[in-house]
Amino acid sequence: MGEAVRYPKLRPVDLRPMNRNGRSYILVRDPLRLSDQMVLIPQPLAPVLALCDGTRDLRAIRAALMVRYGVRVDEEALRALIATLDELYLLDNSRFAEAQARALEDYRRAPFRPPMLAGEVYPADPEDLRRMIRRFHEAAAPDDPVSEGRGLLSPHIDYARGGRTYARAWARAAPFVREADLVILLGTDHYGEDGAITLTRQHYATPFGVLPTAQPIVDALARALGEEAAFAGELRHRGEHSIELAAVWLHAIREEKPVELVPILCGPFVSFIEGDLDPMDDPRIARFLETLRAAVAGRRAVVVAAGDLSHVGPAFGGRPLDLRGRARLKAEDESLIAHMVAGDAAGFFARIRETRDRNNVCGVSPIYLALRLLEPTTGELVDYELCPADEAGTSVVSICGILWR
Structure with missing residues (x-):
């Protein structure tokens, strides 16, 4: 041995x-x-x-x-x-x-990143996928679409549990998403290193076709972050579901028309949560956001944060959630949502730090970075849902959809 x-x-x-x-x-x-x-x-x-x-x-x-x-x-x-x-x-x-x-060599040589969850989380056949998404829309009864917007928060939970929230958020955002010529897609990197921002030059495919990655923007971001750091964890793009599950809805809502994409995996902010610095105090993150703002200037860009909220209960190493626990969880989620709707990135992060992220919010970094990228902005809550996370009903994942203007 x-x-x-x-x-x-x-x-x-x-x-x-x-x-x-x-x-x-x-x-x-x-x-x-x-x-x-x-x-x-x-x-x-x-x-x-x-x-x-x-x-x-x-x-x-x-x-x-x-x-x-x-x-x-x-x-x-x-x-x-x-x-x-x-x-x-x-x-x-x-x-x-x-x-x-x-x-990694095989991943980079391929013509695109294949949809890894097709046939598992959603149908691989385009027609079957269209029918599934149509059923979610019909059941969700979304509000009327809005023509003006610059971003949205989409879940990254599986469609079976989060389909209603996906449908309501993306249907509400449909007009400005269809008009976009660039989409910045910030997804939770579940296995990324603390503070990592991970890029890829690879294109993302869905069952509807290929969403081309805006490689000049990726190149600019890589220069800001440092080439080695920016691509150190690139292989995680291959298996990570957060960007993929949002990209499928993006492609569907655009009536299967492609759009330039910048797919970015965002690692956890553990050191910031446990310390006393705001992520904006990190020069690397500040350069990243400055470069991204310059890249979207003059474009019809939409920023998508693919992130869930709280993960609470035995399935996540906590105590079983009872009715009182659910009420407390909803109140704490509402506090976070209020900051998100107000476009208050600093307040959102301060609240996460205040609780030491005891609810395991699985979208801290993409949500925070989206708010910083879009500021000044305000938003609206489109949907909120508690999704079961175990058979006993004592663990939940909370999700929501938000549109930002």
Whole structure:
């Protein structure tokens, strides 16, 4: 067993609780999709994942399991588990680095980024997708469209749960979205590094065709951010769903006519939330926004933030949500929404920091950056919804649609 496997270090991965035949497991998936296979780990062995931090060999991991968690595991079983994680490129080592480099090369060589969720979250067949979107619009009964607007907040939750909010937001924005000659699409980077702003020169495809990436604008942004930093996490574009799910609705609302796109993944703002600085105090973010403002000047540009709101309950490591908890959650969401509607980026972020983001708002960075890019602006709330996140109904994801003028 090589040194990197003897001292295993888990990469950022997607962990989800799962029940099967009355037993609890942790489902481990690779957000980069270097392997399509997944690992099911029995709940008692879940601490192994936290202990794989690159500082312990197998003997130390076994000892920590017994001392800290009272879990005994056979050495060969543990060795087999680590070997499986390595085989699927889930460990941060040379095997992973080589696989990542190959995947990135393939991604860049392709004519476009394919719609990764087609056939899973929405139909891959264009006609079936049209029918699905039409059904959402008919059921949502959206308000009359508005002709003037510069941006919107769209969810990035799956369509099955968030279809009503998608339909109401995009239908309301339809006239100015159809008139746009450029769309800046800021999406949550669920596995991005703290403060990362990640670009791609690759085009984005939907079942309706290809949305061409505005490469000169990407080039300008890369110069502002630094080429290496701007593309360090580019492969995350391949598997990240936030931009894709908004891009499908964008293409549909435009009656399948393409438009130039600037797809940008926005990493978490953990250091800002836990510190005392506003993101605008970061020269890199300030340069990014200044460059983007210059790029959209004189264009019929629309800014889209693809972000959800709160993630609360056992599915996200919290306590079960009861009626009182739901009322508290709605009140705290309403406070954030008030700042968003007022175009108050500083107030929005101050509220997130005040609560230390205890509700796990999954759109802090794209929402904040959209507000800064659009300021001065005001908006209107189009829809708000609490979506179930577990079978017991004790976990929820809150989402909303907002239009900015």
